[in-house]
Amino acid sequence: xxxxxxxxxxxxxxxxxxxxxxxxxxxxRWDWLGxxxxxxxxxxxxxxxFWILIVTMVIGMALxxxxxxxxxxxxxxxxxxxxxxxxxxxxxxxxxxxxxxYYGIGTFFPSIPWIRDSxxxxxxxxxxxxxxxxxxxxxxxxxxEVMRGAFKGVPHGQLEAAKAMGMPRFTMFRRIWLPQAxxxxxxxxxGETVLQLKATPLVATITVIDIYAxxxxxxxxxxxxxxxxxxxxxxxxxxxxxxxxxxxWFESRFPSRVA
Amino acid sequence: MxxxxxxxxxxxxxxxxxxxxxxxxLLAGLWNSVQIAVGAFGxxxxxxxxxxxxxxxxxxxxxDLLAIYTTVVRAVPELVLILILxxxxxxxxxxxxxxxGYSRIQISGVAAGIAVLGVVQGAYATEVLRGAILSVPSxxxxxxxxxxxxxxxxxxxxxxxxxxxxxxxxxxNLWLVATKDTALLAxxxxxxxxxxxRQAAGTTKAFFTFFMAAGVLYLILSLxxxxxxxxxxxxxxxxxxxxxR
Numbered sequence: 075x076x077x078x079x080x081x082x083x084x085x086x087x088x089x090x091x092x093x094x095x096x097x098x099x100x101x102x103r104w105d106w107l108g109x110x111x112x113x114x115x116x117x118x119x120x121x122x123x124f125w126i127l128i129v130t131m132v133i134g135m136a137l138x139x140x141x142x143x144x145x146x147x148x149x150x151x152x153x154x155x156x157x158x159x160x161x162x163x164x165x166x167x168x169x170x171x172x173x174x175x176y177y178g179i180g181t182f183f184p185s186i187p188w189i190r191d192s193x194x195x196x197x198x199x200x201x202x203x204x205x206x207x208x209x210x211x212x213x214x215x216x217x218x219e220v221m222r223g224a225f226k227g228v229p230h231g232q233l234e235a236a237k238a239m240g241m242p243r244f245t246m247f248r249r250i251w252l253p254q255a256x257x258x259x260x261x262x263x264x265g266e267t268v269l270q271l272k273a274t275p276l277v278a279t280i281t282v283i284d285i286y287a288x289x290x291x292x293x294x295x296x297x298x299x300x301x302x303x304x305x306x307x308x309x310x311x312x313x314x315x316x317x318x319x320x321x322x323w324f325e326s327r328f329p330s331r332v333a
Numbered sequence: 334m335x336x337x338x339x340x341x342x343x344x345x346x347x348x349x350x351x352x353x354x355x356x357x358x359l360l361a362g363l364w365n366s367v368q369i370a371v372g373a374f375g376x377x378x379x380x381x382x383x384x385x386x387x388x389x390x391x392x393x394x395x396x397d398l399l400a401i402y403t404t405v406v407r408a409v410p411e412l413v414l415i416l417i418l419x420x421x422x423x424x425x426x427x428x429x430x431x432x433x434g435y436s437r438i439q440i441s442g443v444a445a446g447i448a449v450l451g452v453v454q455g456a457y458a459t460e461v462l463r464g465a466i467l468s469v470p471s472x473x474x475x476x477x478x479x480x481x482x483x484x485x486x487x488x489x490x491x492x493x494x495x496x497x498x499x500x501x502x503x504x505x506n507l508w509l510v511a512t513k514d515t516a517l518l519a520x521x522x523x524x525x526x527x528x529x530x531r532q533a534a535g536t537t538k539a540f541f542t543f544f545m546a547a548g549v550l551y552l553i554l555s556l557x558x559x560x561x562x563x564x565x566x567x568x569x570x571x572x573x574x575x576x577x578r
Contacts (some may be wrong), residue, residue: 084397165550165556166551167517168516169517170516170527170544174540176354177539178534179541181540271521272410273410275412276412299424303413306409306413307405307413310410311408311409312406
């Protein structure tokens with residue numbers, strides 16, 4: 075890795091990038107980074123982006139497994155709804171789904187007395203549950219399709235062997251089918267996680283304070299146009315780098331032997 | 334269940350085509366969305382073609398620069414890129430105009446949207462087309478070269494027709510992404526379908542009805558384009574042996 079960077083033309087490029095970084099550090103306005111108010115906001119924003127990403131990926135994958143299974147081997151009355159759900163999620167913009175949930179269904183809740191009186195109301199009044207639901211359903215829709223292929227891709231002989239050993243159906247699913255299907259999607263999962271990270275700033279449009287919302291706030295308060303956006307780009311690239319490294323480590327733990 | 338009234342049926346007349354219905358506004362938004370998507374997709378393919386050939390046959394510096402372009406664009410959220418490029422592009426154009434002694438101009442939303450989304454699409458298209466070019470058997474290209482075919486003729490007669498079949502599924506996906514990414518321009522306040530819907534819904538308070546209606550429009554768009562692309566793929570694969578099934 076380091077050796078690849080030590081070629082003359084790449085050294086020149088690194089020098090140019092460093093020069094640009096130093097120039098922007100001195101020529102642009104970064105004083106707002108020093109104020110404790112914005113520092114606290116930035117950390118809250120990064121934290122919110124992180125947990126929304128992780129929680130929605132986990133919930134989405136958990137939903138994607140039954141969706142994929144229903145489409146791969148389910149009877150038609152399960153397969154048809156699952157595939158319609160996936161088409162709808164994949165056929166409409168996430169921003170629209172988010173706004174449908176938040177403005178459409180969210181403004182409808184207060185008019186129902188028993189929801190208003192329930193103990194869930196303080197949660198439903200906030201924006202983040204809608205963000206989590208919309209982003210999770212989006213993962214479920216896209217990954218459901220991927221899992222369908224993965225379940226179908228597990229060699230038939232594996233399942234027949236398990237059946238021949240007298241394995242009960244659920245054990246067979248848990249021990250043979252699901253692990254092999256998950257193994258197959260592992261290489262694509264890193265890319266999907268990056269895509270999901272890139273979808274998280276949408277939650278800022280429904281007042282959730284993620285890092286994108288924080289940058290918007292800074293721009294509004296200080297009338298600085300580019301610097302907060304540059305910070306955003308750097309933060310997202312750093313998180314993307316982290317995700318890529320994490321999944322590379324993951325894949326090296328479970329080396330792929332399926333052709 | 335008092336709420337069900339606000340939920341659906343009674344607000345349906347608001348979707349009528351002529352005022353007081355908002356149907357015309359939604360359809361105008363859809364037309365804007367489609368225009369931007371077509372423009373961005375086209376620009377993306379142009380950039381992608383250049384990028385793919387550059388990545389495969391370009392010099393080492395060009396290859397590195399293209400790698401940086403595709404990596405950065407694919408790592409930073411479209412929403413952030415749209416804001417950066419939108420401000421940067423309008424700023425740069427105006428600076429240039431001012432320095433030449435002209436007055437500032439307002440760049441049209443459609444043009445800015447096409448430029449911004451086109452740059453984003455270009456990065457993905459580069460990867461799709463690069464993969465497609467690699468799928469062309471190298472013997473074909475070598476044969477053409479040994480016949481003394483000049484590079485442009487080779488691209489037009491050999492590489493492009495042969496890579497079509499492999500490129501179409503990826504490009505179809507990109508087109509769907511383009512139609513959905515136009516919704517992000519709502520955040521910069523451009524009157525495409527999602528923004529028009531929000532306007533209509535905000536004015537009439539019939540949020541659910543309007544967002545559902547817009548969802549149906551997007552869905553129809555995506556279903557129709559899937560159909561068209563599967564036709565195109567069949568056409569691009571004509572004469573190829575089909576996988577035994």
